[in-house]
Every structure is written in structure tokens, then in C-alpha cells.
Amino acid sequence: xxxxxPRDRKPPFRRPGGKPFDKGRPAGGHAxxxxxxxxxxxxxxxxGPVILYGxxxxxxxxxxxxxxxxxxxxxxxxxxxxxxxxxKAPIAPEIVRPSxxxxxxxxxxxxxGLLAEADPLPSPxxxxxxxxxxxxxxxQITDPHNVxxxxxxxxxxxxxxxxxxxxxSPEATGVLAKSASGALELxxxxxxxxxxxxxxxxxxxxxxxxxxxxxxxxxxxxxxLRQPLALVLGAEGKGLRQLTRETCSHVARLDMPGEIKSLNxxxxxxxxxxxxxxxxxxxx
Amino acid sequence: xxxxxPRDRKPPFRRPGGKPFDKGRPAGGHAxxxxxxxxxxxxxxxxGPVILYGxxxxxxxxxxxxxxxxxxxxxxxxxxxxxxxxxKAPIAPEIVRPSxxxxxxxxxxxxxGLLAEADPLPSPxxxxxxxxxxxxxxxQITDPHNVxxxxxxxxxxxxxxxxxxxxxSPEATGVLAKSASGALELxxxxxxxxxxxxxxxxxxxxxxxxxxxxxxxxxxxxxxLRQPLALVLGAEGKGLRQLTRETCSHVARLDMPGEIKSLNxxxxxxxxxxxxxxxxxxxx
Numbered sequence: 355x356x357x358x359x360p361r362d363r364k365p366p367f368r369r370p371g372g373k374p375f376d377k378g379r380p381a382g383g384h385a386x387x388x389x390x391x392x393x394x395x396x397x398x399x400x401x402g403p404v405i406l407y408g409x410x411x412x413x414x415x416x417x418x419x420x421x422x423x424x425x426x427x428x429x430x431x432x433x434x435x436x437x438x439x440x441x442k443a444p445i446a447p448e449i450v451r452p453s454x455x456x457x458x459x460x461x462x463x464x465x466x467g468l469l470a471e472a473d474p475l476p477s478p479x480x481x482x483x484x485x486x487x488x489x490x491x492x493x494q495i496t497d498p499h500n501v502x503x504x505x506x507x508x509x510x511x512x513x514x515x516x517x518x519x520x521x522x523s524p525e526a527t528g529v530l531a532k533s534a535s536g537a538l539e540l541x542x543x544x545x546x547x548x549x550x551x552x553x554x555x556x557x558x559x560x561x562x563x564x565x566x567x568x569x570x571x572x573x574x575x576x577x578x579l580r581q582p583l584a585l586v587l588g589a590e591g592k593g594l595r596q597l598t599r600e601t602c603s604h605v606a607r608l609d610m611p612g613e614i615k616s617l618n619x620x621x622x623x624x625x626x627x628x629x630x631x632x633x634x635x636x637x638x
Numbered sequence: 639x640x641x642x643x644p645r646d647r648k649p650p651f652r653r654p655g656g657k658p659f660d661k662g663r664p665a666g667g668h669a670x671x672x673x674x675x676x677x678x679x680x681x682x683x684x685x686g687p688v689i690l691y692g693x694x695x696x697x698x699x700x701x702x703x704x705x706x707x708x709x710x711x712x713x714x715x716x717x718x719x720x721x722x723x724x725x726k727a728p729i730a731p732e733i734v735r736p737s738x739x740x741x742x743x744x745x746x747x748x749x750x751g752l753l754a755e756a757d758p759l760p761s762p763x764x765x766x767x768x769x770x771x772x773x774x775x776x777x778q779i780t781d782p783h784n785v786x787x788x789x790x791x792x793x794x795x796x797x798x799x800x801x802x803x804x805x806x807s808p809e810a811t812g813v814l815a816k817s818a819s820g821a822l823e824l825x826x827x828x829x830x831x832x833x834x835x836x837x838x839x840x841x842x843x844x845x846x847x848x849x850x851x852x853x854x855x856x857x858x859x860x861x862x863l864r865q866p867l868a869l870v871l872g873a874e875g876k877g878l879r880q881l882t883r884e885t886c887s888h889v890a891r892l893d894m895p896g897e898i899k900s901l902n903x904x905x906x907x908x909x910x911x912x913x914x915x916x917x918x919x920x921x922x
Contacts, residue, residue: 499783512894621908
């Protein structure tokens with residue numbers, strides 16, 4: 355990033371936007387002001403450390419053997435709760451006052467006394483995904499709250515992976531990680547250069563690829579769904595890009611009885627997951 | 639409000655927080671910084687005008703004969719789109735440049751060239767609600783994005799009304815109105831002083847009142863649901879307050895097959911609405 359000092363390669367913490375924390379400049383969410391609390395990968399920046407805060411987000415990261423924690427700040431209360439729950443941190447925490455975390459994240463971040471800096475998790479190759487169950491494919495959904503909520507729902511419905519584009523997707527850090535409530539540690543995130551090519555690969559590997567679109571020809575709940583199933587969601591407003599839609603094996607809508615015919619994208623995602631899991635006999 | 643100048647009682651626009659717009663001070667959403675983009679009614683402030691922006695939010699308000707529009711700012715493009723769609727404004731718009739709306743709302747508000755100041759809609763009395771179909775009851779859900787998304791889903795599932803508390807609820811303006819995507823004009827919002835008393839009234843009027851709680855004894859999808867049905871949702875983290883839970887006729891959980899057992903509250907709401915509408919034969 356242009357305003358990153360190359361002599362300052364390993365700052366103790368970096369903001370979710372990929373920059374070093376800067377006292378007094380909020381970074382945690384709504385408070386981030388004019389700067390989005392995530393970095394668009396178009397910037398070409400390398401993958402810096404990710405910022406994790408909040409009880410579920412941090413405790414699941416601490417318990418994920420595949421997650422390398424670089425630094426851990428805990429309040430005394432949070433350290434006591436971890437001990438009570440018998441959750442061991444892989445590194446020694448720094449015990450801090452809540453206000454010190456407030457200062458790093460900004461006043462609106464609900465951190466619950468836990469803040470970690472960690473390495474990003476590796477992105478599996480799409481060829482290595484097992485051809486079973488359900489996966490989600492996100493076509494340029496940019497809002498980190500929505501992507502986080504979608505990841506959380508994906509973990510709740512035992513989704514095997516989430517496929518997103520490298521570009522025009524928020525990074526798995528900060529607000530997204532908080533909204534995901536630990537789901538980052540549970541659902542592999544597969545990032546790809548070209549979504550249509552990824553869908554072609556999924557089609558070739560036997561996935562049924564169903565794009566969701568309010569103009570879709572069939573109602574999702576009325577289609578004969580089968581495993582492995584990939585549900586494909588587009589951004590609010592823009593919807594699925596044309597090439598995405600054309601590469602899906604099916605395009606379906608979500609029928610609803612009321613006057614409004616479209617949902618918030620994370621609401622549409624959870625409904626599609628419920629319908630998919632129910633039809634595929636995955637509800638357990 | 640303490641910092642409102644009494645000599646400035648009728649500003650041309652007021653921020654979603656209930657204060658006059660102030661050039662250069664963002665008001666539209668994430669950009670609002672340390673100030674929440676809604677006013678907690680605890681402040682005792684009177685109901686000021688509400689701020690509506692965005693295509694769906696404003697066009698549905700313009701078409702709602704029950705909504706009194708005080709002021710309407712449109713860009714030339716937006717005015718042309720309204721004319722093309724044959725949507726008549728009840729008052730003469732001021733034609734402005736997009737940057738003028740940006741300045742009023744802050745840079746993160748996706749206003750699409752439309753900004754209206756309107757009177758709040760009246761809150762119907764809970765006694766007047768028809769005892770049929772589904773309603774939603776929200777127990778101190780404070781995040782305006784979540785409440786807005788819930789209202790949008792409520793309109794999609796033909797919910798008859800949403801009941802919330804006067805206090806500890808965001809106002810139906812600004813970010814909430816934008817997230818609701820026009821649903822404010824479609825779903826009556828009933829505000830009450832005391833939620834337990836409102837639930838008692840609903841019970842007496844024959845509603846089945848089902849609180850959603852991850853510790854609930856039954857799975858919502860496995861309960862014999864009946865009309866009229868009230869689905870009751872608590873805030874994330876806190877969940878249903880004890881008295882709310884005790885006053886519901888049933889408490890149910892949403893069973894899901896994955897490792898995470900709780901959803902973002904708007905995701906839980908849409909799932910409960912789908913299950914309710916399906917079981918009650920309301921899917922049309």
C-alpha cells in the first residue's frame with residue numbers, strides 16, 4: 355500500500371484495512387469513518403496479518419491448530435473467562451485494560467476484551483474440495499457485515515467451503531471476522547481469480563451449480579436439488595454478473611408471499627442454505 | 639436534546655440522529671462515526687422528521703398515501719427515473735447535484751439520488767391488530783442494519799405488523815429505513831412501552847407467541863404452529879429478556895446441522911419467518 359512505510363514491515367498490530375494501528379483512529383467497524391474496515395484486494399497489497407476480536411472470533415481462532423496467532427491482547431476478565439473455559443492460548447497474552455483495546459479498534463467494536471493478530475488462513479485449491487454436501491459461491495459481495503453473517507450461517511449449516519473472488523471481496527479480518535463469529539475457523543474460504551472459471555470447474559466435477567436471482571425461472575424450493583450443490587449469490591443491487599449466471603447449471607428465485615420480492619443478501623443466503631440442507635437431507 | 643438550539647426548531651433537514659443536518663458531518667451510516675445513526679428514545683426527544691434515502695426507500699414512501707413528505711431532494715437522473723416509472727411526488731422536488739446529497743448524508747450512504755424528509759408513520763395500537771397471519775416481536779434489538787433487514791424480510795413474508803419497545807429500539811429513519819428497502823411503508827410498526835404486557839395482550843387475543851432461543855425446548859420446525867402467530871426475537875448476545883421468555887406461550891430453537899448454533903439475528907428472523915409461513919400455509 356502506498357502509504358505504508360517499507361521500514362515498518364511488522365508493526366505490532368495492523369488495522370483491518372491493512373495499515374498499522376494508529377491510536378485514536380478507529381478501525382473496528384462503523385467507526386471506521388470514511389475508510390472501509392476491509393481492504394479491497396485490488397490494491398495489490400500482500401496479505402498482511404488479520405485482526406480478530408470478540409469472544410467467539412478469538413476463542414475459535416485460539417482453538418484452531420491451523421491458525422497462527424502472532425499476538426494476543428486480553429483484559430483480565432477475558433483471561434479469567436478463558437481459564438474458566440479451559441481454553442489455552444498458543445502464545446503468552448499481554449494483559450491490558452479494556453480502554454487499550456478500545457483505542458486500537460475504535461469505540462464501536464464489541465471486542466469483549468479479546469484482540470488477536472494472526473496470519474491469514476490458507477485458501478484451499480478448488481480442485482481439492484470434496485464433491486459432497488453444499489458449498490456457497492459469492493459473486494462480488496463487498497459488504498463485510500453481510501459476508502461475515504453469510505459465513506456464520508454457512509458454519510451453522512455445515513457448508514463445506516465458501517468460494518469468492520480475490521478481487522471485489524472483503525478480506526477475512528476485522529468487521530467480517532467479527533460478524534462471522536468464529537466461522538472463519540470452521541469454513542474454508544477458497545479465493546479464486548475468475549469466478550466463471552471456478553464455476554466451470556465445479557460443473558465438471560459434478561456439482562449442481564444454482565445461481566440465485568429474483569428473475570430466476572424456477573423457485574428454489576421446487577427444484578430437484580442434489581449433492582454436491584453449489585449455491586451462488588450475487589451482490590445486492592447488481593445481482594449475479596452475466597457470465598456468472600450463464601455458467602450456473604440452474605438459475606432459481608426464492609418465492610415469497612409478500613410485496614417485497616428481494617431480501618438482504620445474507621438473509622437470502624440463509625434461506626437458500628435452509629432449503630438446500632432440508633432438500634438434501636443434511637439437517638441431521 | 640441538549641445540544642439542539644431551541645431557536646432552530648424546524649431545520650430543513652435533520653440528521654437520522656434527530657439533529658439538523660450539518661454540512662460535512664456524515665449522517666448516513668458507517669460514516670456516522672461515534673454517533674449511532676439512530677436515536678435511542680431514552681433521550682426523551684420528540685419524534686422529529688425521519689430521513690429517507692435510496693430508490694426503494696423513497697419511492698415506496700412517495701407512493702404511500704399515509705406518509706407525509708415534507709421535503710424531497712432529487713438529482714436530475716433520479717427525477718427522470720421517477721418520471722419514467724410514472725411515480726408522482728406529492729410535493730415539488732428540489733433538483734440538486736449528487737454531491738449535495740452526499741454532503742447531507744455522508745459519503746457511505748447509497749442514496750441513488752433521492753433524499754426525503756417525512757413525518758414518522760403513526761404507530762397502531764396493539765389492540766387493533768387483526769388476529770391473523772404472522773407478526774414479529776423484537777425485544778430490544780438495537781442495531782439499525784439488523785432491524786432494517788428484519789423489516790425487509792417481514793415485508794417479503796407478508797408479516798402483518800412488527801412490535802417493538804419504545805426504548806432500546808432504533809428509530810425508523812436513516813440507516814434502518816435504507817436497510818428496510820421500503821418495508822417501513824408496508825409493515826405497520828407498533829411501538830409499546832412494555833413488551834411483556836404487549837405479549838400478554840397478544841396471548842389474550844389468541845396469538846400463539848413463540849420466543850426464539852438457542853436453549854429453547856423444541857425445534858421451531860417441529861412445533862405445531864397455528865395462526866395467529868407471533869414470533870419473538872431477542873438481541874444478539876443478550877437474547878430474550880427473562881420476562882419476555884416467560885410471557886411467550888412457547889420457546890423454540892432453530893436446529894441446524896453445523897458447528898455454530900446461533901445466527902445473526904436478521905438471519906434467524908428470516909428463517910423463522912420461512913418456517914412459520916410454510917407451516918401456516920401462507921407461502922401463497
